[in-house]
Amino acid sequence: MNERRVGIVMNGVTGRMGLRQHLERSIVAIREQGGIAAADGSMIIPEPILVGRNELKLRRIAEQYGLTRWTTDLSEALAEPDVEIYFDSQLTQLREKGVRAAVEAGKAIYCEKPIAEGLDAAVDLARLVRDSGLKNGVVQDKLSLPGLRKLKRLVDGGFFGRILSVRGEFGYWVFEGDWQEAQRPAWNYKQAEGGGIVVDMFCHWRYVLDQIFAPVRSVYCQGAVHIPTRWDEQGTEYAATAEDAAYGVFELEGGIIAQLNSSWTTRVFRDELVEFQVDGTEGSAVAGLRNCHAQHRSATPKPVWNPDLPVTEKFRDQWSVVPDNEVFDNGFKVQWEMFLRHVVDDAPFTWDFVEGAKGVQLAELGLQSWREGRKLEVPALSIEAGS
Template identity: 70%
Template sequence: MSARVPIGIVMNGVTGRMGYRQHLVRSLLAIREAGGLPLHDGSKLWPELVLVGRSEAKLRDVASRHGLTDYTTDLGAALARPDVQIYFDAQVTSEREKAIGLAIEAGKHIYTEKPLATTLSGAIELARAADTAGVKHGVVQDKLFLPGLRKLQRLISGGFFGRILSVRGEFGYWVFEGDWQAAQRPSWNYRAADGGGIVVDMFPHWHYVLEQLFSPVRTVTAHVTTHIPRRWDEQGDAYEATADDAAYGIFELEGGVVAQINSSWAVRVNRDELVEFQVDGTEGSAVAGLRGCRIQHRSTTPKPVWNPDLPLTERFRDQWQEVPDNEEFDNGFKAQWEMFLRHVAEDAPYTWDLWAGARGVQLAELGLQSAREGRRLEVPELDR
């Protein structure tokens, strides 16, 4: 039997939807159910979990559901434990910066959901502090591990597109207001004071998708709005939505690629998946979603002619070819957890550190500034 090597992980925010479902159940508990994470020396890394949150009752419920016993509402006490090596944060954004700062001071390696902080200055301060402390650090960038985007990456690596010209992204769905049907997202998402807003939430995603798949973002132009100004919270009480629920962005990338991405919680879905990216190049095009990816090569591109006087006889969607899986795709959150754990345990390479998280916050901040000022803004390099 392989030797089991324990690694202590403080998990803050596991009573929330994302922290519970993706990070606890589908990632770390899934690793435990598989017998641990295999390391190069033949041993298996075994996550020992310490659940942290504000509600002892909620923590007790989560722990009892999964046979866990180690939970506390005292973050300081959890971080003081010598058997804990990693701090993970999936709290609401407004609480994240302070908690990560405490974890860095305690000498823990940092792995966190995005956005890293509510401001760029706060994100930079955390990244610098982590570097100074010599701890390893990473930010969740789950979209890169989606099967659809993995297939898109395969096409890019294989030179399918020729010279890439543009990227067009559509993300979003209708989030119910909460009066006659319960909202699918928590009410804090729509309050600016609590760190809500679709720009703060989604622009960090778009940053790493564009940067990692294509090239760095050099300018941003954004229009931001709150389409639904009145919503109802979890208790059924009406409140004013002070955070943006839709953003329409244009991003110019290094090398001349132009990306347009619409993000909205006030749009009804008329596409195959909740997020889709169309990439057009001189040799071919692709449309990638969460799981699927369809392509049209230059040699098979039809030659439509605009004529509004005649009925349409072509079914354009049928003229695209589905990209095969060609491999097994694991849960993206779990795959990234495994990479970060190996980074901590074996010093394996890891790209997406707190500086990557800070660049995502930077793009969100500049997007909001662009919308306020009505102008195109350059994205400068961060000063480390």
Template identity: 70%
Template sequence: MGRTTIGIVLNGVTGRMGYRQHLVRSLLAIREQGGLALPDGRRLWPEPILVGRSEAKLREIAERHGLTEWTTDLRAALARPDVQIYFDSQVTAQREKALKLAIEAGKHIYTEKPTAEDLSGAIELARLADEAGIKHGAVQDKLFLPGLRKLDRLVKAGFFGRILSVRGEFGYWVFEGDWQAAQRPSWNYRAADGGGITVDMFPHWHYVLEQIFGRVAAVTAHVTTHIPQRWDEAGERYDATADDAAYGIFEIERPGQSGRIVAQINSSWSVRVYRDELVEFQVDGTEGSAVAGLRNCRIQHRAATPKPVWNPDLPATEDFRSQWQVVPDNEEFDNAFKAQWELFLRHVVADEPYSWDLWSGARGVQLAELGLASARDGRRIEIPALDGEPAR
């Protein structure tokens, strides 16, 4: 069978995530493997059209990778008949307007999260996409990481018995930018530009919890700005108006299990790392426990659980970490972003099932919005169903 080309507009490719993960490690990696195999034997060949605000940056990226299609005119790119998919990895404040233009142009939508700045905008995008009859997806990359895929495997196998709790730790120290350059762009710390760790990370935690454990039914959160002043890319000091740490408690309803699972997840750009990976989740159940990071996963079964005794008067003699068993890979794990891109492309071209859509993205925005409301009002909030979401 032959090769089928699919035009994909990539907006925001000059940014770190858009360039590194979505262009280089996903679409160009698919091309390097000879295209994406389709069920009918054809090979799907992604043809990126780069879009951004800087002609110089776009030209440099295109020349670096032997690409010829780039423009600063989004409307012109969307008007091209050879374009079928629009992808957005811009700053959050610019995303909703661009996605609406793509929907109006009849293009299938794939987008980074959060899908919009607020819940009403996220719901409207999902509704408009449904009404236009296009296919749509939101990036949920962490589900495809090796550590979380192993964790999901354990859950599906019933390893934990009745799941009791989830504890997550995410974050690292982002330098203030004065004597050492920051690892994240300055807009992340300005609320007016869509910054803040709650709106950034709560959508991630939502799909991780929902897809692996069950429906997120309630949230209690405390958010804060630990570092009130930072220095931007030009070395100018500015006020950090967005939160840089969020401490959340999420209640999860798991089908077939009585009682809610309690998930506690700390997210911080103001914490120094003393753990094996930048994010780790510990899951405890009646039959066993697991600790999963980005790549690794360790387990301790009920039958192999030691019996420590609290005695602060004596030094600990047990090596607690050595009492856990490593979960083997048992398969090759591809780049998480590339894995989801391949699923979405097959969804568009071969109509294969796909559940990580704009409605799922809207539920993530909802959790972030309600988390901020919980922190502001000092209360626990039950999470309602989204208005207008179709039954599944």
């Protein structure tokens, strides 16, 4: 069988997300399964070149996964003749420089969100890659989660009738780092280093709301630095300057109200780390990372409010399981396969840099809403110069 080998510069694989989700569970997994089928019947085989700032870490990662190509020199990697794709999962502060270098080298570009630190820079990058004519995409992995794909199936099938509201809870307790090691790097809690949960999560919420339910039309955000003192990876105490929780209310087109809480300072009493409840005139559903349960109007019980008596109903038992009906793969891997086919076969990939810029827009408006204490409209985003 013919093989179509595609060189991919992977910049930022020494980080947690770049290593686990993108390299190990996506690119290495695709290689181990023998690639993916192209339109002409050949097998697309990704050939990663690892790029980062720490030579020792790169060497160890390459050895762990049986890879031979790595470098600390991005220009050297982009100059390799087989390279067709540049992937970026660096710190957000470093992303713009890497993307511009890839555009200059004429490579297709796929990168993590947010695509830039601020909206102006995100729009500039979106305009740059559009004008270059290069294929481009931004990771929007939550859309490929099994639970949300089942939820989207219900939406597309008209299960909810008129959707009234979406309520989402995301988060877990991230240890402060003094008596137990923190699960997230210290930069997440430093404003000067691009930290903060608004920038991290509002980019996700934008595409989840826009593409599963309806476009976002307004935002009200209340952020908080609940834990003002933390300890970094070296055990050094530092002041947390970026918010560790954000409580958002979004109005969507058609009058749908979404309430989404994002927190690294909450202890989990849910079935999954993220859950969405959608209520509509004809039915409701609750979806997490993998599971989804639904309750139709015709099967909705009639609870009676009586605080003087103990609850005898098992409310969770009154919901039906939404079946898988398909085999679900890792969400990051699914989108990597789609982007590889986009590059090789010109297959559709709708999540481009304009969609990435929309996420940055919502995060920026969320932070502004918090500072000013008011609801803000979310205007249509244009990447045209002077607009």
